[in-house]
Amino acid sequence: MGHKRLRFLVLVAAAMVFSLACGGTTGGGGTTKTYKIGLVTDIGGLNDKSFNHLAYLGLQKAITDFHVQGDVKESKSGDDYIPNLIDFAQKNYDLVIGVGFLMQEQVGTVSGQFPNIHFAIIDGAGTDSKGNDLKHANVQSLYFKEQDAGAMVGVVAGWLEKNGKAKKNKHVIGAVGGISIPPVNHYIAGYKWAAKMEDPSIQVLVGYSNNFTDPAKCSGVATSQINSGADVLFQVAGGCGLGVLQSAGKAGVYSVGVDADQKDADPSVIASALKKVDVATYTAIKNVVNNQFQGGALTFSIANDGAGYSIDNFTVPADLKTELDKIQGQIHDGTLTPPSDIPA
């Protein structure tokens, strides 16, 4: 006991000396170090109702919980990524967080210029201009197991079909991806896998719009799936996917949102598959505060509450809720592992 107590006192004393040594400029008045965290948004800005907003919420939570000074720079255009990242880095921030894969190359460049500054990037890595991961030791990639979130909404879709609670009950559901790239396919893999587990007779239509921004493109794919009998449509196409939600609304069938809670996008949205960017951001900051920053990938899943789902414009029957809790628990403890490749 005495030994531990002594170590604690030494630590406190060290912290006090340290804060006195750096003292005065911030005037925080605390006895512990104030960690400076810089958040650089992508061009979506803080009010994007998606990644940037969630990252901001994570930062706010960290400010409440730790001795953290959080500063934000909203990027107005792609031209701003480099100056914004550099500004935080050259002011010796303890962690510079870039939101989104749009600034992978810039994080790669700036992390090379400032090897002593820690960087974290949501959904990406620090890359060169050809998209190769530079594997800088001072960059932490915050990735997500999209298949976990996809599986949860897949349970909802499969359960509805199996129990005749969907709109058409032809045992057909759909998923509309933006482009056939890993993060999109992870979502769809979990969705299809879980829906088949719930309802073995189900047919899952998978289509791609080859677009992430134009709702009209996704609307076209969604409409053809609806015409083929699909009555739950999962959008995995960002801004383009709003067309899926709207088409489902017009046709009177259900839809499922992606990344953030999309219940406000259309009344047809019954659930959303979530990437908890707020949890990822908070965790990255917590690691820095606890002196546990590590370069490389950090993956967020149901197991560490970094992925999940929300129930939206829909009242969940008790049976479904039980089923969801059961599956979530099994994924959480590793009994069930949603696949990352779309099953046959």
Added chain:
Amino acid sequence: MPLGSVIFAFILGAVIVAVTGANPFAAYSGLLCGGFGIGCTQGENPALEISNTIVFTIPLITTGVAVALPFRAGLFNIGAEGQLLAGSVACTAIGIKFSTLPTPILLPMVLLGGMAAGAFWAGIAGVLKATVGAHEVVTTIMLNYVAQWLVRYLIIGGPLQLAAGTSKSQPIGAGARLATILPADNSFIVFGLPASVYRVHTGLFIALVAAAVFAFLLWRTSFGYEVRAVGQSQKAARYAGVSVRRTIIFTMLIAGAFSGLAGAVQIAGVDHNLTDKYFSDTTGFDAIAVALLGLGSAVGIILAALLFGALHSGGAIMQSDAGISSNLVLVLQALILFSIAANFVGAIRRGLPFGRGVTPAQPSELPPAAGLMSEAAVPPPETT
């Protein structure tokens, strides 16, 4: 008048900041630090801030010129953005296709290619205006959309795409790149930071030369005289033997070449590849404000571009230091443009007793664009 408009905008901007409960002095000191590296309080590096401002200023000078030249001919080129995109596409395509060629061959190729593409893009609007009378405001705006969607296609699923799932092109060859003024070296420390963070590139000199060429063309050549004659009065110009059609087409071609050059320089000097940032690029639109604020003179455009570059660079510092949204910068830009267009300052001066009668009445028969930068507003520097 332009200085008055800027001051007017900043005063009104301060009022807006104060009304939202923030401190206008903190906002402007943040802008001043981020823009010019003056009075930084939170550890900003002045050299870095100035470097960032210059990087933002370079394309604004060249596109500002591309808007100002047609203004002189009474044409409103809203298509500088589309022409810039055409130039950056051409630069990227050539820079990738011939990536192995050495700099002395490839660099002129990408820059001239960019100029040609920009000239072609603006030329479409020029020819349509001269032949069928299609209004250049409408056609250049439409061509902006065509260029934006063309870029989108080229790098998402199109031939320039780097790899499936990406939204950018291959990088251009090393020979197609403009050198930075300091070596792009992470281990060479300048002003306490790695030299590679200072991104000012030799495109700065290209932009300054472009502004000089613009002034020379306008004031020292017969073509420039024709441009100004057409801008003053097409009828009079025609009566004096100037081919109005030819002048309109050539004016647009040259303006497009300037914009295209801006796009090529941006790729060759800063980005080295065509990326999704060009979907939302606004340089060509900011250029309209730059041209108006600079009163269509080369020196004025350089100063106005510097102001807008500083606002762009300063916005982010203002946000992180003073906690004021960098959107204030957009508000200030809009207020500057607005007060130039509405000529508040002139109106206030005319309304005041000591200023009454000093400002001459605007000539009423000029086309609207020419009225903003007419000879009455700027005395021609034809003194030598």
